[in-house]
Amino acid sequence: METRRLEYLVDLDRLGSMRAVAELHRTTTSVVSQQLALLQQELGARLLERIGRGVRLTAAGARLATRASGILASLDEAKRDFDPDGEPQGTLRVAGFATAARALFPIMRELAASHPGVRLVLEEQEPDEALALVDAGRIDLALVYDYTLAPLRIPAGYESVRLWQGEWGIGMADRHADALPGRGLVPLPNRELMLALRDQEWIGNSRNNADEIAIGVLASLADYEPNVTHQSDDLALVEDLIAAEFGVGMLPLTREQRDNVRIVRMQDPPMLRASAAYLRGTAEWPLLRHVLDRLTAG
Numbered sequence: 139m140e141t142r143r144l145e146y147l148v149d150l151d152r153l154g155s156m157r158a159v160a161e162l163h164r165t166t167t168s169v170v171s172q173q174l175a176l177l178q179q180e181l182g183a184r185l186l187e188r189i190g191r192g193v194r195l196t197a198a199g200a201r202l203a204t205r206a207s208g209i210l211a212s213l214d215e216a217k218r219d220f221d222p223d224g225e226p227q228g229t230l231r232v233a234g235f236a237t238a239a240r241a242l243f244p245i246m247r248e249l250a251a252s253h254p255g256v257r258l259v260l261e262e263q264e265p266d267e268a269l270a271l272v273d274a275g276r277i278d279l280a281l282v283y284d285y286t287l288a289p290l291r292i293p294a295g296y297e298s299v300r301l302w303q304g305e306w307g308i309g310m311a312d313r314h315a316d317a318l319p320g321r322g323l324v325p326l327p328n329r330e331l332m333l334a335l336r337d338q339e340w341i342g343n344s345r346n347n348a349d350e351i352a353i354g355v356l357a358s359l360a361d362y363e364p365n366v367t368h369q370s371d372d373l374a375l376v377e378d379l380i381a382a383e384f385g386v387g388m389l390p391l392t393r394e395q396r397d398n399v400r401i402v403r404m405q406d407p408p409m410l411r412a413s414a415a416y417l418r419g420t421a422e423w424p425l426l427r428h429v430l431d432r433l434t435a436g
Contacts, residue, residue, distance in 0.1 A: 143173045143174065143180075144210060145206075145210060146163070148206050150170075150203075151203040154192075183198045184199075186199055224424050225424060227253065227256055229256075231276065232260050232278065232280075233261040233263040233272075233277040234263060234268055234280060235283055242260065242281075245433070258429070264371065265290055265348075272296075272417060278420065278423075279429065280414070280415045281415075282413055282415055284348055285306070285351075285352040285408050287352040287356065288349075288352045290348070290413075295417060296415050301414055302411075302412050303409050305390070306390050307390075307391050307402050308335065309377065309400070309402075310335075310399075310402060311380055311398050318331070318402065328404045328405060332360040339368070340385055341368045341369065341376050341387030342366040345371045353388065368384060373393070380399050381399050389401050391407070
């Protein structure tokens with residue numbers, strides 16, 4: 139159904155004559171009449187009736203005009219929302235891992251001050267979960283991560299931008315780190331470190347297999363399969379397990395040190411890469427464009 143036909147119907151209800159509608163839209167009365175006739179055919183309902191030399195809306199036509207007013211208003215709002223030269227407005231739904239979600243906090247505060255009508259709604263999700271929500275139409279922007287040792291495939295039909303990347307090491311209890319060559323205070327060759335950890339239990343991620351893939355690739359350098367026994371998607375819990383000497387696991391080198399947890403660096407450390415992924419073409423939406431620009435500004 140062409141929205142122009144709905145516009146003609148609404149304006150006819152408001153102005154009362156096809157001539158007035160034609161003048162408003164800078165067209166002819168025959169064009170207006172033809173388009174309204176096509177609208178009747180599409181709906182299979184009689185929308186107009188003759189009165190003297192003019193026409194008026196039937197009861198069905200009046201009901202449609204009322205509904206069409208709301209439809210056209212929503213379309214106008216959507217056009218403003220996606221006007222590439224417009225101001226950010228609307229609601230942006232974001233799903234992503236916790237670190238990336240926290241990076242949105244300053245942007246949320248800034249938008250709350252500069253554009254009070256704008257909302258950012260967050261869901262904490264792992265990469266595959268976030269992308270599935272975009273596919274389902276429930277989320278507009280996915281903040282995802284992968285490792286250089288376990289690349290994430292961004293689906294066809296998406297665009298993505300890199301946000302940041304950082305080195306990761308192996309977190310272990312102090313006494314295990316002290317048993318390493320150089321007491322774990324200097325970067326070790328990857329194979330040498332993994333050989334030293336051959337008998338350790340490992341901590342993986344309960345909601346994403348990227349950690350286990352990366353650990354497996356590292357362990358393959360020392361010709362063994364790692365014994366992944368515990369799983370958590372919460373880095374604080376991973377640290378708790380390490381501090382309690384229940385295993386070792388991957389942690390970011392930039393993470394603040396805590397008691398009985400030491401992050402040992404490798405000579406060739408795996409990198410975590412954070413990205414923003416969204417459906418192709420949606421970055422023209424001013425609100426999404428604004429958030430992407432702010433996320434990539436630093």
